[in-house]
Amino acid sequence: MDRRHFMAGVATAAAGGGFGGPAFAADLLKFIYPYAPGSGGDILVRVLADDLQKKLGLSAIVENKPGADGRIGVREVKHATADGNTLLFTPFGTMVLFPTVFKSLPYDAFKDFAPVTQALSFDFGLAAGPVSGAKTLAELTEWLKKNPDKGNVGVPGLGALPHLLPVKYGADAGVKIHAVAYKGTAPALTAAMSGETALVCAPLADLIAQHKAGAIHLLATSGKTRSPYLPDVPTFVDQGFKIEGSGWYGIFAPAATPKDKIAKLNKALTEAIHSDSFQERAKSVYLRATGTTPEELGAIQKADYERWKPVIEAAGLAGK
Template sequence: MKKLPRIYKPLIAACTAMATMLAAPAVSAQTDYPNKPVSLVVPFAPGGSTDIFGRLIAQHYFKDKGANAIVENVPGAGGNIGAARVARAAPDGHTLEIGAMSTHAMNGSLYTSLNFGPMEDFVPIAMLAQAINVIAVKPSFPAQTFQELIEYVRAHPGEVNYSSGGIGTHNHLTLALLEERAGLEMVHIPYKGGGPAVTALLQGEVDMFAGGASLLLRHAEPGNVRLIAVTESTPSELVPGVPSASDIVPDFVVTNWYGVFGPKGMDPELVKAINAEINRIVALPDVAERLSGMGMVPNPVSPEKLAEILDQDHQLWSKTIESLDISNH
């Protein structure tokens, strides 16, 4: 092969430099992010757990870069309206969803007429925290332990009832799954929201409720409800002395978590950068303390691990929803 004339060497060097310059925006885009206000879309009404998460994140989000993060509440249809807005956004990281596992792992099976894919149209970015899920009974309920609860319900089919925040909510599906896995028969009484469902338990209108520790801890301390089991695979320090339901029903494990999602097509490097920032924020002492008071446990994971967790939950709930023939629309 002939050597190139010396005159071509500066030209080759110039072309190489140009190629480097053309490739640079992909890197500088990460360096410059965020370069405009970031919209943190909360697909639920103000005041709930996702809203609190959104405002905690907004306070700290890339503040070293002078970022301006704004929480936007876009409630409706079990989180679907807000989620759809994020799915249609540009994948540049400036529109993100502060969402829940239920919005993505459950809603695709619960709502049959969605114009977006809760699983397909998003990239999981970061887990905010895992919510400790507790099964509670009214103080006068005969069973004192989860083992006794199972035995009592089996001995009284169709006589024990439970409340939920509505058909297809996490409260409902948790105990519907318990019925299926433990061979029980109970009566489901849906209410319009988790608050009214807990009130029904406090007033003795229903026997049982399954929900976040944040909803139940303050009522358990004065003895207005009795916490009988957590639905995670292991007990939690947030509810000391309360065993895991899986000790009695091994194939019954239910988790609930909150996370950050973006529209599909986001640059993987940008996803990693946002993941690192979210993990940094939830580890801040004041944020961690606030989460603990909400019955939440920080659980920082990589985007890849979060995608794996989401897929497992989606498989569980899509099969459960189909087998129970539950649908909202």
């Protein structure tokens, strides 16, 4: 066998081994994650890319494009070639909250992107530090009525759900809640543990270890139902508040990506997301691996946008 035949054989083998035939295997799938390495969903998107590579024979890489709270990375995908090889892996904020929070965005969350699949979802938690000693929302409400100037809640950034949830609680319970912004979850959590603030609101996953160790006490989770990781902690709804909302990570493609390509991507991605190993990885970081159809993700995006718009506006956080 001469060299040319040999190379052709290798190429065919490589193409045949890939998922979905030669046309797909030749491509390099690139996930843009619009935040810095190591933050939030970065680890999970890397696990996903790794799984696609190992199990489905796809070449997949992750590129961090941080900046401007994710807006730079999202804009990058908007302008990417719509061949289905560049995908956006983003938390819901950029696609759901930003259109209300920011007066102008470098993209249109609905018109510039085609949903592919929702990868993961998660809840938020409101927790009390040692200052109030509250164990339930009712106890907290009572304490805040006695100490109206102590309702400081540390939040890992303004205008996001951990900011909106406690503000809505304060409005509904008739107590004063005062948001104090930190740069990320870790300093906000430290502040509640040290007594600098009375409360902290953040993604549930970041609070569980400290709750279990007794350094903070989770008062309520934000999901429709209780978190499977913390069946003892009631939701806001359980405690009589009409506050409910989950966060999620979604995968989007540029709007002009062909429909059949999206369907193909959805099939490959949901297969990876539904696999046992990915489910396990998601569990270990207290997330839920979901893996929806494109239509479902589109519906979730629209519903969440409509749900939070009035809350953001009522809190005076719209159109900055």
